[in-house]
Amino acid sequence: MSMLQVKGVSMFFGGLAAISDVSFDIKTGEIVGLIGPNGAGKTTMFNVVNGFYHPSKGEVFFMDKKISGLKPHQICKLGIARTFQVVKPLQRMSVFDNVMASAFLRVKTRAQAVEISHETINFTGLHDDTDVISKSLPLGKRKKLEIARALATQPELLLLDESFAGLNPSELDESIEIIRKIKARGITIMIIEHHMKVIMSISDSIVVLNYGEKIAEGAPHEIGHNPLVVEAYLGEAQSA
Amino acid sequence: MKKFAPFIILTILAVIPLTGLSTYMLHILILVIMWSAIGMSWNLLGGYCGQVSFGHAAYFGVGAYTAGILYSKLGLSPWWGVPLSIVVVSVFSLVLGFIVLRLRGPFFALATLASGEVMRITTENLVDLTGGAMGILIQKRTWVDKTWYFYIILLIAASTFILVRKLMESKLGYYFVAIREDQDAAESLGINTTLYKTLALCISGVLTGIAGAFYTNYMGYIDPHVAFALHDISIITIMIVMVGGVATYWGPFVGALIMVLLAEVIRSMPGLGTAHQTLFGVLLIVIIIFLPNGIVGDYKKLKRLLGFRRAST
Numbered sequence: 001m002s003m004l005q006v007k008g009v010s011m012f013f014g015g016l017a018a019i020s021d022v023s024f025d026i027k028t029g030e031i032v033g034l035i036g037p038n039g040a041g042k043t044t045m046f047n048v049v050n051g052f053y054h055p056s057k058g059e060v061f062f063m064d065k066k067i068s069g070l071k072p073h074q075i076c077k078l079g080i081a082r083t084f085q086v087v088k089p090l091q092r093m094s095v096f097d098n099v100m101a102s103a104f105l106r107v108k109t110r111a112q113a114v115e116i117s118h119e120t121i122n123f124t125g126l127h128d129d130t131d132v133i134s135k136s137l138p139l140g141k142r143k144k145l146e147i148a149r150a151l152a153t154q155p156e157l158l159l160l161d162e163s164f165a166g167l168n169p170s171e172l173d174e175s176i177e178i179i180r181k182i183k184a185r186g187i188t189i190m191i192i193e194h195h196m197k198v199i200m201s202i203s204d205s206i207v208v209l210n211y212g213e214k215i216a217e218g219a220p221h222e223i224g225h226n227p228l229v230v231e232a233y234l235g236e237a238q239s240a
Numbered sequence: 241m242k243k244f245a246p247f248i249i250l251t252i253l254a255v256i257p258l259t260g261l262s263t264y265m266l267h268i269l270i271l272v273i274m275w276s277a278i279g280m281s282w283n284l285l286g287g288y289c290g291q292v293s294f295g296h297a298a299y300f301g302v303g304a305y306t307a308g309i310l311y312s313k314l315g316l317s318p319w320w321g322v323p324l325s326i327v328v329v330s331v332f333s334l335v336l337g338f339i340v341l342r343l344r345g346p347f348f349a350l351a352t353l354a355s356g357e358v359m360r361i362t363t364e365n366l367v368d369l370t371g372g373a374m375g376i377l378i379q380k381r382t383w384v385d386k387t388w389y390f391y392i393i394l395l396i397a398a399s400t401f402i403l404v405r406k407l408m409e410s411k412l413g414y415y416f417v418a419i420r421e422d423q424d425a426a427e428s429l430g431i432n433t434t435l436y437k438t439l440a441l442c443i444s445g446v447l448t449g450i451a452g453a454f455y456t457n458y459m460g461y462i463d464p465h466v467a468f469a470l471h472d473i474s475i476i477t478i479m480i481v482m483v484g485g486v487a488t489y490w491g492p493f494v495g496a497l498i499m500v501l502l503a504e505v506i507r508s509m510p511g512l513g514t515a516h517q518t519l520f521g522v523l524l525i526v527i528i529i530f531l532p533n534g535i536v537g538d539y540k541k542l543k544r545l546l547g548f549r550r551a552s553t
Contacts, residue, residue, distance in 0.1 A: 076430030090421035101418040104411040105430040153430050
C-alpha cells in the first residue's frame with residue numbers, strides 16, 4: 001500500500017521552477033531517501049508535503065486522502081511530522097517542554113502528555129538533558145530534539161530534513177540506530193541526507209532530484225550506478 | 241512555602257482594609273491591584289504567546305464603555321457591565337483578532353496600536369451612543385467608602401491570576417509558548433496557530449475588559465481620552481509587565497506596585513511632578529539594559545547587582 005503519493009507536483013516561485021512535475025510513491029514501512037545536489041528542491045519538496053507550500057501544480061495524497069492545500073497543522077494531525085534542516089527548537093523552553101508541546105496533539109490530559117514525553121525523550125536518548133533549556137543544547141542534541149518532537153506527535157510518516165548534517169561519527173551512529181528503531185515501530189520515514197554512506201545503508205529506496213526534476217528512483221545499489229545520478233553529482237564525463 | 245505564596249499574599253491584601261488605612265492609601269492599593277490584573281491579562285498575550293500588543297486600551301475601553309453605556313442608555317447599574325463586558329469584549333476581540341492576527345511581530349504591534357487609536361476616535365464621534373468627548377458620568381456611586389471596591393478588584397485580580405496560572409499549566413499554555421518561540425515550528429507540530437493566537441487574544445482582551453468595566457464603576461467617569469488612552473493605558477500596561485517581568489506569574493503585580501507607587505511619589509515631589517513620564521522612560525531603559533527579564537524574571541541578577549552576592553551564596 002502506498003502511504004504517500006506525490007503526483008506531478010510543480011512548485012514555482014515567480015518564474016523559477018523549484019520543483020517541476022515530480023511524482024513518486026512511498027510504501028508503508030519503508031525508509032525512502034531523497035537526495036540531490038544543493039538547490040535540487042529537496043527541502044521545497046518537504047515543504048510541499050508538510051503543507052508550508054501549496055503546490056503550483058499537481059497533488060499530494062496521504063493514505064489516499066488529498067493533503068495538498070491543507071495547512072501544516074492539519075497535515076500533522078493526519079499523521080505527517082517533520083524536522084527542520086535549520087533546527088527550530090522552541091528556544092526558551094526546556095527539552096521536556098518542547099516535547100510536551102507536541103505531545104498534546106493526540107492527548108487531552110497533562111498526565112498522558114507527560115507520559116508520552118518521557119517515553120519519547122528516553123527513546124531518542126535525551127534523558128540526561130530533560131530539563132536543559134533547548135537554546136543551550138549543542139547541535140547534535142538539537143537535531144535529536146527535532147526528531148523527539150516530531151515523534152511525540154505520534155506520526156505515521158516522518159520527514160527528516162538532514163538530521164545527520166554536522167554530527168560527529170559517534171553521534172552519527174547513535175542517530176542511525178534511532179532511525180532504525182523508529183522504522184521498527186512501523187513508522188514510515190522519508191529522509192533528506194547528503195551523507196551518502198548513511199543514505200545507502202539505511203534506505204529501502206531512493207529518489208534523486210536535480211534542478212527540481214526527478215532524475216532517478218530505485219533501490220540504493222541501482223542509484224549508485226545510474227549515469228544520470230553520477231553526472232548530477234560529479235559532472236559530465238569528458239570524452240577524449 | 242513557595243506553593244502557599246499566593247494564598248499568603250492574598251490574605252495579607254484581604255486584611256489590609258481592616259487596618260484602618262487612609263482613603264488615599266486604599267485608593268493607591270486599588271490602582272495597584274487593578275493594574276496588576278490588566279498586566280496579567282496583557283502578559284497572557286504579550287508575554288506567553290509572544291504577540292506584543294500596543295493597544296490594550298482598546299479592550300479596556302470597550303469594557304469600560306460597556307458598563308458606561310448600560311448605565312447611560314439603559315439605566316442599569318454599571319456593575320452589570322462586569323459580566324456583560326465578557327460577552328461584548330469577546331465579540332470585539334474576535335473581530336479585531338481576525339484583522340490584526342494576520343500580521344506578525346512589529347506589524348502586529350503597529351496594528352494593535354492603531355486599533356486602540358481607532359477605537360478612541362470612533363468613541364469620540366459616536367456621540368449619540370457614547371456621549372462623545374463629554375464622556376459618561378455615573379451620577380450616584382454605589383459606595384462612598386472604598387473598602388468594597390477594594391474587595392471587588394481583589395477578587396477580579398485573584399481570579400485573573402488563577403485563570404492565567406491554570407491556563408499556562410494546561411495544553412494551551414504549552415501551545416502559547418510554542419507559538420511565541422517559533423510560529424512555523426509550532427504549526428508543523430500540529431498546533432493551529434491561528435486558532436490559539438485568537439484564543440490568547442480573546443482571553444487577554446476579556447480580562448482587560450473586565451478591569452475596564454470595574455474602572456467605570458470605581459472612578460464614576462469615563463471619556464474617550466481616559467478609557468482609550470494610548471499612553472496612560474496601552475503603554476503603561478506594557479511598562480508594568482516589562483518592569484515586573486515578562487512571562488512570569490508575579491511580574492505584573494510587582495510591576496504595578498512599583499509603577500503606581502513611583503508615579504504617586506514623583507507626582508508629589510515639588511518641581512518634579514510634571515516630569516514623571518520622563519522618569520518612567522529612564523526607568524524603562526535601565527530595566528531593559530540591566531534586567532531584560534524584569535524584576536521577577538531577573539531576581540537573582542538583581543540581587544547580585546545590588547551587592548547581595550555574599551548573602552546569597
